[in-house]
Amino acid sequence: xxxxxxxxxxxxxxxxxxxxxxxxxxxxxxxxxxxxxxxxxxxxxxxxxxxxxxxxxxxxxxxxxxxxxxxxxxxxxxxxxxxxxxxxxxxxxxxxxxxxxxxxxxxxxxxxxxxxxxxxxxxxxxxxxxxxxxxxxxxxxxxxxxxxxxxxxxxxxxxxxxxxxxxxxxxxxxxxxxxxxxxxxxxxxxxxxxxxxxxxxxxxxxxxxxxxxxxxxxxxxxxxxxxxxxxxxxxxxxxxxxxxxxxxxxxxxxxxxxxxxxxxxxxxxxxxxxxxxxxxxxxxxxxxxxxxxxxxxxxx
Amino acid sequence: xxxxxxxxxxxxxxxxxxxxxxxxxxxxxxxxxxxxxxxxxxxxxxxxxxxxxxxxxxxxxxxxxxxxxxxxxxxxxxxxxxxxxxxxxxxxxxxxxxxxxxxxxxxxxxxxxxxxxxxxxxxxxxxxxxxxxxxxxxxxxxxxxxxxxxxxxxxxxxxxxxxxxxxxxxxxxxxxxxxxxxxxxxxxxxxxxxxxxxxxxxxxxxxxxxxxxxxxxxxxxxxxxxxxxxxxxxxxxxxxxxxxxxxxxxxxxxxxxxxxxxxxxxxxxxxxxxxxxxxxxxxxxxxxxxxxxxxxxxxx
Numbered sequence: 001x002x003x004x005x006x007x008x009x010x011x012x013x014x015x016x017x018x019x020x021x022x023x024x025x026x027x028x029x030x031x032x033x034x035x036x037x038x039x040x041x042x043x044x045x046x047x048x049x050x051x052x053x054x055x056x057x058x059x060x061x062x063x064x065x066x067x068x069x070x071x072x073x074x075x076x077x078x079x080x081x082x083x084x085x086x087x088x089x090x091x092x093x094x095x096x097x098x099x100x101x102x103x104x105x106x107x108x109x110x111x112x113x114x115x116x117x118x119x120x121x122x123x124x125x126x127x128x129x130x131x132x133x134x135x136x137x138x139x140x141x142x143x144x145x146x147x148x149x150x151x152x153x154x155x156x157x158x159x160x161x162x163x164x165x166x167x168x169x170x171x172x173x174x175x176x177x178x179x180x181x182x183x184x185x186x187x188x189x190x191x192x193x194x195x196x197x198x199x200x201x202x203x204x205x206x207x208x209x210x211x212x213x214x215x216x217x218x219x220x221x222x223x224x225x226x227x228x229x230x231x232x233x234x235x236x237x238x239x240x241x242x243x244x245x246x247x248x249x250x251x252x253x254x255x256x257x258x259x260x261x262x263x264x265x266x267x268x269x270x271x272x273x274x275x276x277x278x279x280x281x282x283x284x285x286x287x288x289x290x291x292x293x294x295x296x297x298x299x300x
Numbered sequence: 301x302x303x304x305x306x307x308x309x310x311x312x313x314x315x316x317x318x319x320x321x322x323x324x325x326x327x328x329x330x331x332x333x334x335x336x337x338x339x340x341x342x343x344x345x346x347x348x349x350x351x352x353x354x355x356x357x358x359x360x361x362x363x364x365x366x367x368x369x370x371x372x373x374x375x376x377x378x379x380x381x382x383x384x385x386x387x388x389x390x391x392x393x394x395x396x397x398x399x400x401x402x403x404x405x406x407x408x409x410x411x412x413x414x415x416x417x418x419x420x421x422x423x424x425x426x427x428x429x430x431x432x433x434x435x436x437x438x439x440x441x442x443x444x445x446x447x448x449x450x451x452x453x454x455x456x457x458x459x460x461x462x463x464x465x466x467x468x469x470x471x472x473x474x475x476x477x478x479x480x481x482x483x484x485x486x487x488x489x490x491x492x493x494x495x496x497x498x499x500x501x502x503x504x505x506x507x508x509x510x511x512x513x514x515x516x517x518x519x520x521x522x523x524x525x526x527x528x529x530x531x532x533x534x535x536x537x538x539x540x541x542x543x544x545x546x547x548x549x550x551x552x553x554x555x556x557x558x559x560x561x562x563x564x565x566x567x568x569x570x571x572x573x574x575x576x577x578x579x580x581x582x583x584x585x586x587x588x589x590x591x592x593x594x595x596x597x598x599x600x
Contacts, residue, residue, distance in 0.1 A: 062380075085429055088428075092422050121388070122389065129389075198316065
């Protein structure tokens with residue numbers, strides 16, 4: 001089950017099914033940028049990627065998502081009970097990778113990393129709690145959205161960059177954490193943009209549009225507060241692809257798209273600013289800047 | 301949700317809802333018996349109890365159990381999605397207790413303990429995998445049952461006793477682990493006895509009888525292999541309380557009860573033997589012997 005979910009085996013296995021692997025890339029590039037040997041951080045990099053994948057297995061159950069990266073989800077293939085348990089196993093394996101296999105780190109460094117990773121997992125579940133809670137609420141203030149994505153997306157990205165910079169001085173390490181957080185926020189809002197205005201084929205997710213699945217993303221929350229016409233459509237229910245297309249067009253021209261896109265831009269600039277404050281200047285540093293640009297320009 | 305599940309809050313909160321807390325007791329008594337300060341092991345004791353409780357939240361979803369310790373289960377109260385996520389949070393908190401709060405242990409000791417606890421969690425999920433897998437099989441050989449309870453019950457009991465003996469010499473530490481394992485096996489088989497011949501009121505679980513919920517426990521697997529009359533009843537389906545009562549009577553007189561009870565006795569004696577091999581002789585040591593006796597004499 002885990003090998004299938006990781007995209008290594010079964011129908012549709014391969015690069016696309018393995019995801020973007022941004023988090024381990026953040027770990028390794030941050031390690032190199034701060035003068036560490038990337039080999040030493042492979043178990044840490046594996047850890048964050050496996051934590052991310054564990055959360056996807058459980059999220060897919062929680063959201064009743066039938067497709068992930070263009071393939072049937074674990075619970076759809078093996079049923080909810082076995083998928084919950086497989087997720088629990090992956091969670092444990094993720095932490096084991098860090099704790100058992102980080103032979104190049106000192107005991108104190110491993111414990112420091114493990115504490116940060118567990119703290120991050122606590123925040124992941126807090127974000128996920130809010131995300132599910134939103135579904136039962138008619139009105140969600142935009143401020144709550146920020147709390148939600150801080151946990152659901154920014155926490156693990158921040159943790160990844162900070163873990164890579166584990167051996168750097170405290171100030172640099174914190175800047176890497178803040179860099180990762182800003183990337184995470186930009187990344188999530190870009191995801192929201194794709195969920196509303198992107199092409200299904202490109203994202204490979206199960207629902208065509210967040211408008212139909214009634215997901216309370218940032219542009220939708222913003223438009224609910226600022227566009228009465230849209231608010232009425234939303235309350236009445238957007239069910240067909242045509243209605244979703246028309247609503248998406250409406251939100252493209254009323255300022256919602258601009259508002260959302262500006263925020264992606266703002267957090268991307270924040271990320272770049274934090275990284276530059278480290279005063280580093282090496283290949284990995286520039287690769288991190290490039291990665292930041294690519295993430296927000298992506299169409300999937 | 302977690303405070304409710306732990307039995308601290310909400311309807312029916314109190315001692316009975318908090319469970320027997322055997323695992324933390326094993327940690328603390330093993331610590332004292334091997335000359336450690338029990339205060340130093342409180343975060344470890346909390347860890348194993350929280351791991352146990354995390355597994356119960358997810359098990360209850362996986363088994364569709366509506367009652368736990370006489371109260372509504374978490375998923376029944378808050379729905380499956382929120383209960384999965386609450387379980388994930390408890391899992392993280394459990395590990396955090398050990399890693400972050402064991403201030404009286406050295407970094408090397410904490411890592412050693414964390415590795416053992418994670419290894420145990422892997423075995424827990426393996427046992428749970430088999431348990432669920434059994435439900436889809438007509439025939440389960442008794443040998444598979446042993447594999448299943450090694451993971452599902454013995455692993456965490458073994459881990460608890462071994463963790464308490466963390467500061468002892470390697471031989472003593474291993475003996476405590478084996479002691480805990482034997483207690484775990486005896487404990488689980490005693491649970492199987494209660495599930496077939498015990499009083500519902502005493503156990504507080506949701507299904508009246510393992511015969512009705514079609515749980516493949518040791519006495520049932522044994523009787524399926526050795527009693528054709530019972531095998532026919534089982535295949536036809538035991539649905540009423542009266543049928544279950546009659547089948548339980550049948551298995552009490554055909555040797556199944558004796559076989560099962562003898563195994564509880566055997567593993568209890570194994571546990572006592574391992575403990576005595578440590579050549580310890582102090583109050584906590586004798587308390588562990590008493591605990592062993594009480595566990596297998598329990599009626600709930």
